[in-house]
Amino acid sequence: MPPQWPWLQPAAAAAAARRATPFVLRGRRRSSSSACASAPSGHAREQEDEQSLVVVGGGAAGVYASIRAKTLAPHLNVVVVEKGKFLSKVKISGGGRCNVTNGHHLEPSGLARNYPRGHKELRGSFFRSHGPQDTMHWFSDHGVELKTEDDGRVFPVTDNSASVVDCLLNEARRLGVSLQAGKSVSGASVDDNGKFVVEVEKRTIDFVDYISANYVLVATGSSQQGYSFAAHYGHSIIPPVPSLFTFKIADKRLADLSGVTFTRVKAKLMLDGIQKSAPELTQTGPMLVTHWGLSGPVVLRLSAWGARELYQDKYQAKLMVDFIPDIHIEDVKRILFQHKDKNAKSKVNNSFPKEFGLVKRFWGFLLEQESLDGDMHWATVPKNHLNAIALRLKQWMFEVVGKGQFKDEFVTAGGVPLSEISLSTMESKKQPNLFFAGEVLNVDGVTGGFNFQNAWTGGYIAGTSIGTLASTSILKEEQACLQLRAS
Numbered sequence: 001m002p003p004q005w006p007w008l009q010p011a012a013a014a015a016a017a018r019r020a021t022p023f024v025l026r027g028r029r030r031s032s033s034s035a036c037a038s039a040p041s042g043h044a045r046e047q048e049d050e051q052s053l054v055v056v057g058g059g060a061a062g063v064y065a066s067i068r069a070k071t072l073a074p075h076l077n078v079v080v081v082e083k084g085k086f087l088s089k090v091k092i093s094g095g096g097r098c099n100v101t102n103g104h105h106l107e108p109s110g111l112a113r114n115y116p117r118g119h120k121e122l123r124g125s126f127f128r129s130h131g132p133q134d135t136m137h138w139f140s141d142h143g144v145e146l147k148t149e150d151d152g153r154v155f156p157v158t159d160n161s162a163s164v165v166d167c168l169l170n171e172a173r174r175l176g177v178s179l180q181a182g183k184s185v186s187g188a189s190v191d192d193n194g195k196f197v198v199e200v201e202k203r204t205i206d207f208v209d210y211i212s213a214n215y216v217l218v219a220t221g222s223s224q225q226g227y228s229f230a231a232h233y234g235h236s237i238i239p240p241v242p243s244l245f246t247f248k249i250a251d252k253r254l255a256d257l258s259g260v261t262f263t264r265v266k267a268k269l270m271l272d273g274i275q276k277s278a279p280e281l282t283q284t285g286p287m288l289v290t291h292w293g294l295s296g297p298v299v300l301r302l303s304a305w306g307a308r309e310l311y312q313d314k315y316q317a318k319l320m321v322d323f324i325p326d327i328h329i330e331d332v333k334r335i336l337f338q339h340k341d342k343n344a345k346s347k348v349n350n351s352f353p354k355e356f357g358l359v360k361r362f363w364g365f366l367l368e369q370e371s372l373d374g375d376m377h378w379a380t381v382p383k384n385h386l387n388a389i390a391l392r393l394k395q396w397m398f399e400v401v402g403k404g405q406f407k408d409e410f411v412t413a414g415g416v417p418l419s420e421i422s423l424s425t426m427e428s429k430k431q432p433n434l435f436f437a438g439e440v441l442n443v444d445g446v447t448g449g450f451n452f453q454n455a456w457t458g459g460y461i462a463g464t465s466i467g468t469l470a471s472t473s474i475l476k477e478e479q480a481c482l483q484l485r486a487s
């Protein structure tokens with residue numbers, strides 16, 4: 001069970017509500033012309049009328065949402081509270097280059113298939129509201145030139161994540177979003193008027209402040225505090241488990257192949273308790289051997305699709321690898337036998353079938369596994385060894401014994417279930433005016449820019465909903481004032 005926050009008890013909440021300040025942004029405040037002239041005018045009334053949004057978490061989802069909300073509703077006071085540094089994951093993402101999105105999956109249902117958690121729910125309106133193309137337009141409209149690499153990953157042309165970070169923070173500041181770093185949201189309650197009273201702590205000093213807000217957006221990533229926040233408002237939390245990791249393999253001999261890359265293998269993850277293998281547990285693509293196991297896009301994708309079951313099975317599984325997926329096993333055998341006939345006088349380690357596209361190091365490794373001396377001639381290789389080599393090439397079984405630490409990208413599977421929020425607004429179905437976006441939700445993607453795309457889309461939709469609500473509410477207020485004056 002996640003540790004509870006110091007949630008305000010009713011009496012404390014009432015006291016906090018009295019102390020809470022409707023926050024006032026330096027330099028930008030709603031003009032008094034929009035306040036009702038016949039109302040008890042003045043500073044206090046104006047502050048009461050102001051609409052405000054607190055965004056908890058200054059990552060990709062939170063900052064993008066704050067920009068969208070403030071763009072739609074310039075009068076809305078927007079504060080983003082970040083306990084560490086703003087956009088710290090964007091900064092380190094993609095090996096410091098930031099893989100912003102994916103340019104090969106532009107159509108929503110194809111795009112959604114890249115999300116082990118979320119693939120069913122995200123097929124519909126979610127990405128249609130703001131998909132990869134919209135993200136790319138947004139960044140290029142805001143001065144970040146992007147490029148799409150052959151595998152679909154989109155990066156800034158500078159190959160430097162700072163371009164993305166600076167763009168987002170400059171735009172937020174230009175619009176008048178209040179960015180508060182080094183402060184942590186440690187609790188919240190709802191006062192008698194239905195407004196949130198958000199408790200903000202400054203870590204370095206013993207300091208607690210209360211902010212009154214009409215809207216709260218939780219964009220806390222995989223932080224435990226975000227889950228507690230959601231749980232406090234009645235949300236269930238799907239237990240978080242890691243996704244996107246490499247596999248530790250029992251076979252010590254594999255270390256001899258460390259650094260070898262296979263451009264195209266087909267790998268099938270076999271897990272206890274899964275009788276009929278799900279199609280996603282078979283993946284095709286590049287694979288890399290490390291000194292303690294297997295890595296590369298194929299392995300990361302399998303780790304994502306099998307994340308929950310692998311966690312349950314304590315990261316014990318079997319992995320069957322087909323090193324030449326485009327050639328049928330009978331053809332592999334035929335090619336080996338033909339090679340034997342044509343190269344009878346050649347040494348086995350100097351000559352091997354080109355059709356397999358193997359590197360010499362791997363071929364040598366295969367011979368070793370079959371206890372074949374590399375200096376022997378092809379003519380003397382027994383038939384059963386050739387059959388065994390064909391079998392290894394097509395169905396090599398590895399034993400996964402643990403989870404590796406993959407430093408380039410990892411995410412958390414689990415969080416707030418998508419069924420508990422409205423995907424068209426990102427609003428909670430449990431608590432009005434409470435919104436969620438990004439990794440705090442039970443959504444995670446495979447590598448390739450999909451995780452940021454979830455953050456941009458969720459942030460954009462939440463920002464749009466909040467900005468629209470805030471504008472509508474001001475409009476209604478002004479209409480009421482006009483009616484009051486007219487009567």
Ligand SMILES: Cc1cc2nc3c(=O)[nH]c(=O)nc-3n(C[C@H](O)[C@H](O)[C@H](O)COP(=O)(O)OP(=O)(O)OC[C@H]3O[C@@H](n4cnc5c(N)ncnc54)[C@H](O)[C@@H]3O)c2cc1C
Nearest residue numbers: 057059060061083093094099185221223438439449451452
């Ligand atoms: C090393 C690494 C590299 C990655 N590279 C890529 C990549 O290239 N492409 C890609 O698509 N994805 C990548 N990802 C995944 C991607 O970074 C995340 O999916 C994405 O950052 C999620 O965005 P978010 O805004 O939901 O959460 P986050 O970026 O995690 O932001 C949440 C923020 O909330 C703050 N916070 C939490 N609790 C509180 C609180 N109580 N009060 C105040 N602040 C709080 C945290 O400090 C954090 O800054 C990478 C991840 C890692 C770890």
